[in-house]
Amino acid sequence: MPTITFLPDGLKTQVDIESTLLEASREASIQLPAICGGRGICGKCRVRTVKGNLTPPTEAENMHLDGLLSSGFRLACQARILGDATVYIQDRASLTKQKLAILGFEPNVDTKPGIFKVYIEVEKPRLKNVKSYESVVREALLNRGIDASSFSLEALRKLPRALKEGGFKITVTIDEGEVIDVDKGDTSDTLYGVAIDLGSTKIAVFVVDLLTGETIYGDGAINPQVVYGEDIVSRISYILEADENLEKLRVAAVEAINNLVSEIYVKLNIDPNSIYKVSLVGNTAMHHIFYGIDPTSLVYSPYPAVSVSPIRVKASTLGLKVNRSAYIYSPPNIAGFVGADAVADILASRIHESDELTLLLDIGTNTEIILGDKHLLLCCSAASGPAFEGMQIRYGMKAVEGAIERVRIFDGGFRVDYSTIGSTKPRGICGSGIIDAIAEMFRTGMIDSRGMIEAYTGNPRVKYTSSGREFVLAWSEETAINEDIVISQRDIREIQKAKAAIETGWLLLLKHYGASVEDLSKILVAGAFGTYIDPESAKTIGLLPDIPSDRIVFLGNTAGSGARLILKNVDEMMKAVDIAKSVRYVEIAIDPDFHRIYFSSLGIPYTEVRGSKSFK
Numbered sequence: 001m002p003t004i005t006f007l008p009d010g011l012k013t014q015v016d017i018e019s020t021l022l023e024a025s026r027e028a029s030i031q032l033p034a035i036c037g038g039r040g041i042c043g044k045c046r047v048r049t050v051k052g053n054l055t056p057p058t059e060a061e062n063m064h065l066d067g068l069l070s071s072g073f074r075l076a077c078q079a080r081i082l083g084d085a086t087v088y089i090q091d092r093a094s095l096t097k098q099k100l101a102i103l104g105f106e107p108n109v110d111t112k113p114g115i116f117k118v119y120i121e122v123e124k125p126r127l128k129n130v131k132s133y134e135s136v137v138r139e140a141l142l143n144r145g146i147d148a149s150s151f152s153l154e155a156l157r158k159l160p161r162a163l164k165e166g167g168f169k170i171t172v173t174i175d176e177g178e179v180i181d182v183d184k185g186d187t188s189d190t191l192y193g194v195a196i197d198l199g200s201t202k203i204a205v206f207v208v209d210l211l212t213g214e215t216i217y218g219d220g221a222i223n224p225q226v227v228y229g230e231d232i233v234s235r236i237s238y239i240l241e242a243d244e245n246l247e248k249l250r251v252a253a254v255e256a257i258n259n260l261v262s263e264i265y266v267k268l269n270i271d272p273n274s275i276y277k278v279s280l281v282g283n284t285a286m287h288h289i290f291y292g293i294d295p296t297s298l299v300y301s302p303y304p305a306v307s308v309s310p311i312r313v314k315a316s317t318l319g320l321k322v323n324r325s326a327y328i329y330s331p332p333n334i335a336g337f338v339g340a341d342a343v344a345d346i347l348a349s350r351i352h353e354s355d356e357l358t359l360l361l362d363i364g365t366n367t368e369i370i371l372g373d374k375h376l377l378l379c380c381s382a383a384s385g386p387a388f389e390g391m392q393i394r395y396g397m398k399a400v401e402g403a404i405e406r407v408r409i410f411d412g413g414f415r416v417d418y419s420t421i422g423s424t425k426p427r428g429i430c431g432s433g434i435i436d437a438i439a440e441m442f443r444t445g446m447i448d449s450r451g452m453i454e455a456y457t458g459n460p461r462v463k464y465t466s467s468g469r470e471f472v473l474a475w476s477e478e479t480a481i482n483e484d485i486v487i488s489q490r491d492i493r494e495i496q497k498a499k500a501a502i503e504t505g506w507l508l509l510l511k512h513y514g515a516s517v518e519d520l521s522k523i524l525v526a527g528a529f530g531t532y533i534d535p536e537s538a539k540t541i542g543l544l545p546d547i548p549s550d551r552i553v554f555l556g557n558t559a560g561s562g563a564r565l566i567l568k569n570v571d572e573m574m575k576a577v578d579i580a581k582s583v584r585y586v587e588i589a590i591d592p593d594f595h596r597i598y599f600s601s602l603g604i605p606y607t608e609v610r611g612s613k614s615f616k
Contacts, residue, residue: 005086006030007050021047021054021076021087022227030089031227038077039234040064042392045076052085103218104526104556106564107350111213114570115175115277117188118144122168133159137172137179149177154325158182173276173325176570180325181276190274194322195563196257197341198282198290199223200232200365201389201398203253204560205260207268210277213568217264218560224252225289231365231386232285236299239289249289254319261321275322278315279329279567281559283366284339287330291318303336310577331566331576335585337381342368343580344562345526347572349555352377352579356521357513359506359545362559363529365389367502370583371509377583378512382505387498388431388529395428395485402427402480404473405532407436413446413459416473425480429473429487432532437473437487438495439537442604446471449603451492499543500601506545507597508588517545526558542605 001014004024013028022045025032032045040060049072057069058078065073074087120140125131131139134151137159141148151159155173159182162170166184173181173191191211197204204220228249229235239246265272280290284305288295291313293306315328331347333339342362351358353374360370367382390396397403401422407429408417418433420426429437441447446454446462453469456462461472468489476484510516523544525533535552538544544552555561565572588594 002053002081003084004028004052004081007086007088015081017082018080021074021079021081021085024081025076026227031222031224032076032089038229039237040075040078042230043075044390046073047076047079048072048088049074049079050086050088052087053081053083054085055080055082103215104348104558104561106215106348106558106561109213109565109569109572111210112569112571113191113193113210113277113567114573115173115180115191115193115210117171117173117191118146119169119171119186119188120144122163122170124168133163137170137182141172141174146174147177148172148174148179151179152181152325155179155182175277175325175327180327181273181323187274190271192270192275193277193279193567194261194275195560195567196278196280197344197557197560197563198253198257198280198286199341199559200235200283200286201226201230203256203260204557205257205264206560206564207261207264207270207275208564208567210568215564217268219260219264221256221260224256225249228252230389232283233299235289236285236296239294240296246289246292246294250292251319253286253290258319258321272321273323276326277329277567278320278322278326279563281330281340281344281563283341283368284333284336286341287333287339291330298336305333305336305339308333308335308580310573329566329573331562331573332580334379334580334583335381337366337383338368338379338583338585340576340580341559341562342370342379343576343583344559344566346370346377346562346579346583347565347576348558348561349524349526351524352575352582357515357519358522358524359509359520360524360526361502361506361544362526363388363502363533363543364527367505369502369505369509371506371513371515376513377579378509378586379583380505380509380586380588382501382588384498384501385494387494388434390428390430392494393429393434393491394488396434396491397428397430399430399432399529399532403430404428404433404437404485405430406534407433407440407473409437409440409444409446413441413444413456413461413471416461418473425478426474426485427480429485431529432534434487434491434495435533435541435543436537437471438492438604439534439540441471441487441492442540447492447604449605451489451496451602451604453489453492495541496602496604499541500598503542503601504594504598505588507601508591508593509586511591511593512586517547520545520547521551523547523552524555525552526555540605542601542603546605 011028015024043064162182162184171183171187193208193210195206206218228238285295311330315326316324331340331343362368365386367384370379403421404418404426406419463470470486470488474485535549
């Protein structure tokens with residue numbers, strides 16, 4: 001088997017002949033930016049060959065690498081291994097921690113987790129009236145007014161030792177009437193839960209004190225499933241390749257969660273056995289993959305979910321490193337492309353209790369859009385694609401160090417001011433920066449309403465190439481990659497398509513509700529990406545409805561907030577179930593106005609029905 005060495009870290013792995021460099025990187029636990037899942041579409045998995053025997057460049061490499069092939073550059077997903085090789089990972093920034101929105105708005109609720117501990121002193125069995133250990137514990141609980149309906153197997157296994165070592169003084173943990181754990185002595189002062197937001201791009205984990213309801217810690221990380229594809233369709237395509245691939249993706253998510261909670265245990269000095277309850281939310285595909293449910297139905301019309309029911313199972317059966325008796329809870333999904341995370345968004349934002357017409361958007365590769373108030377909630381899913389995450393954007397990248405995140409253009413397009421994450425030299429541009437750049441190019445007349453770059457012969461920032469016009473944001477001498485960072489005509493088109501999908505979604509929900517933009521009282525923007533966008537830029541390109549910016553509220557990670565709510569209050573879980581039942585899903589793609597509105601929304605900004613009452 002050939003040996004592949006990855007520089008600059010010197011990591012080595014062995015793989016079969018004809019494996020790709022991308023597959024080798026996965027074996028070495030290196031997260032290359034394989035945004036398209038290895039299909040040769042995004043051109044982001046660049047590596048530089050130092051030495052080695054690889055297959056000749058493919059058509060995809062010729063298209064994406066152009067003149068770089070002569071310098072040894074290859075696409076890891078395309079280059080297949082014929083012998084030992086050494087490659088250099090060129091873009092280390094892609095492996096750094098992404099700028100994540102961990103916390104989000106969370107309403108105050110009473111602490112009522114449905115799980116509690118009670119310290120009891122148990123009567124020792126006597127020879128003339130022998131009772132089982134289970135019976136004497138039940139009696140002791142009944143004396144405290146607590147009726148335990150059942151004992152878990154794990155609790156029964158621990159019971160004899162706990163009674164013996166505790167001198168028949170024990171602490172019993174009860175979840176929804178079931179005794180799930182017993183400890184010797186009095187441990188009633190420790191009761192923790194973990195809430196998980198399993199996103200397609202990031203994973204956020206929170207530890208909640210279930211005695212007080214306080215969130216005592218939160219952390220996040222990139223979802224390691226991105227090495228199998230940035231978008232859901234790529235990951236499902238990977239699952240379709242082999243039966244064992246679903247389990248590979250599931251284990252990748254579980255291991256990432258376990259790594260996060262293990263760090264938390266060390267930082268907070270918490271025993272994993274004191275985590276007695278877990279909640280998890282995610283989109284329908286992430287939900288299915290985590291639970292080992294085949295998600296492939298989601299890529300075939302009519303795109304049904306396998307399950308839209310709430311889930312309650314032992315966390316240990318899924319491999320989570322918490323108390324073996326702990327249960328994990330997930331609220332219902334709504335539809336194939338609107339999952340439990342959208343339910344959590346609604347729950348945390350409280351739009352289901354609002355008197356005002358509110359629009360909620362959780363912007364991502366698949367954008368969930370909810371419109372309504374306490375009387376009616378409509379939702380849809382917009383296939384906005386991963387352009388805002390950098391896919392199919394020439395210099396696009398995630399929100400990591402070196403990404404341009406803010407752009408302002410002055411002097412008629414001759415001067416560009418920008419800022420980067422980490423205040424370092426730019427390596428590329430992330431979603432918020434792309435939105436800023438296109439909005440500024442439109443504001444200064446560098447592009448027209450069709451998104452076409454104007455021909456400015458006197459402006460050196462407008463370049464002409466064989467693939468079309470480009471606008472230079474940062475000159476090569478300013479950047480960390482020694483190349484001009486540009487916005488190309490193709491980049492603008494990709495953002496137009498992404499924003500048009502979202503704009504079409506909220507316009508059609510307004511139509512089905514019988515309302516217009518002027519009727520909106522508030523816009524709520526959820527999710528990590530939405531936290532960093534400039535509302536004025538978003539309105540300029542048509543991503544958000546054109547209402548006063550003081551009525552646009554950025555909530556942060558409300559999916560995580562909703563997960564915490566259902567963790568610490570059983571009534572919130574019941575509300576989540578009711579929300580999932582009551583929200584009406586609108587399949588916008590079959591609406592007779594869909595194509596007309598979508599093509600109008602490609603413009604910057606939309607002008608045909610924006611601001612009119614024609615949908616009433």
